[in-house]
Amino acid sequence: MTVAARDRRPTRPAASAASSTLPSTQPAASQAIVLAVIAAGALATIALWWNDTTAIHGFGDWLTNAGRVTGLLAGYGVVVLLALMARIPPLERGIGADQLARWHAHGGRYIVSLVVAHGLLIIWGYAVTAHTNVVSQTATLLTSYPDVLMASVAGLLFVGIGVVSARVARRRMRYETWYYLHLYTYLAVALAFSHQFATGADFLTNRPARVVWSAMYIGVAAAIVWFRFAVPAWQAIRHQMRVVAVYPEAPGVTSIVISGQHLDELQAQSGQFFRWRFLARDLWWASNPYSLSAAPRPDWLRITVKDFGEHSSALARLRPGTRVFAEGPYGAMTAIRRRRRKVLLIAGGIGITPLRALFETLPGGQRDITLIYRAGHNADTVFRDELVAIAHQRGAQLHIVTGHRSELGYDPLSKAALTANIPDLRNHDVYVCGPDRMAESVVAALREAEVPRRQIHHESFEF
């Protein structure tokens, strides 16, 4: 394996190797508990329907009841989807923003299907019971039933949001366009809410059910307002962040140092990220996620950005003094996840940023921490001097491997290479960050090498 520190560039004052990590006192949720709570809520929702269903007579009644239960589950599921995206700190720290986004996207498909099934089953069931056709039954429902028209508009919005979120459609769309269209979900939820109580058989006569259902919606709405708007606004006032330095690290890669007041109160940790909004012309409207590329200090934070698109390229032109709003910290790829004394960090490309910060701060004795950093070419390697300094100071092991597999003649991240170079691999916690394809193949290699899943920690740079 290549261990190298070629091409020495001057070390930046902002990125000295010595650091202390800030201990977090904030709670973190576990995946199993969160999934169990979501499943329990779904069971309670089905129990509500069951409780209010004394007997089912005939085909029309079967259809209507299937429509009722799908509607209830859709109403519950929408709240869960919103809660996952409410940026609730214990969820963000314990589960990770990328995993929450995956659950949200996955759940979204089921919820849109439930919404469609609910609408169609109710129309069909009512039509069968009333001995009429589905067209005239649809007209009756839209014109004579309270709030059903609004709910139908909401249903169409849900389907539209589902369509633009499908992978094929999303790939063709700018991130911001997709994001702002996605915000119509809030309108859809508001439009659909009242028809649940106005026409929902389970709520008409069941006051406790109405109270619990309303509390669920109000609770999640409050969490969204608090964590997505009030807390960031307060942080902007309290921390007064500004850009203090902008410098290149490699072709197309720029580091930005941001100063601020009382930054220790944020309890940010190495491995975490913020959503950054730079109040400069052409940038103020976008808020993008970038990881801390050095351990957080009480008076400054640093990010390092590769120019992938419009936003990331523009950051190289930022001027010192630019005001910054940072929302976070988010992300679960931190020391909290660690289970073993020995740790292996595997970074690919710009995925080095959070691992550079972890390399600096993860507690460990001599030779407990190993970093493997894969980069395309020597020129693409960032933080080389800093990594060498950290490795030297901590007695940690550093392997910088450059060159494509065809040039090297082997895959340095295959099971064979990893087991040959990392003695006792199975007894390591492994943190992986890099392009999704690389991360997937590394995780597969680690699993093949019998590293337990709970010891593998991965965060994707794609939501």
Ligand SMILES: Cc1cc2nc3c(=O)[nH]c(=O)nc-3n(C[C@H](O)[C@H](O)[C@H](O)COP(=O)(O)OP(=O)(O)OC[C@H]3O[C@@H](n4cnc5c(N)ncnc54)[C@H](O)[C@@H]3O)c2cc1C
């Ligand atoms: C948790 C996390 C940590 C990250 N850390 C770093 C880092 O340390 N250094 C680095 O160079 N890159 C990092 N990224 C990637 C970085 O956020 C994107 O490359 C950047 O936002 C692209 O924006 P753009 O306008 O330049 O490119 P675009 O061409 O507009 O977007 C390219 C892709 O980036 C993603 N993206 C764009 N905007 C957003 C957004 N607001 N929120 C979420 N995803 C978005 C989308 O998948 C999009 O398809 C991180 C991403 C995530 C999710």
